[in-house]
Amino acid sequence: MFLIYKRIAWNSKMDRVLKKTCLDVQDRYETQFLEIRSNKDHVHSLV
Known part of the structure; x- marks a missing residue:
């Protein structure tokens, strides 16, 4: 039996x-982040 433990990485x-970094990139380039969401172990962004 294998036990897998996930630890909070975020x-x-x-x-x-x-x-803040995404907003800086948005200002510097012609792009827009419509949504930025994060969870305990991953990030979603809609560009």
């Missing part, structure tokens, strides 16, 4: 840094 500070 925290609120990382979430804020990601969103």
Whole structure:
């Protein structure tokens, strides 16, 4: 029997840094992030 443990890899500070970085990229290039969502172990973005 194998036990797989998932640990939380994403925290609120990382979430804020990601969103700020995405907004900086958005301002620098001709693009728009329509949605940025994160969970404990992954991130979704709609560009």
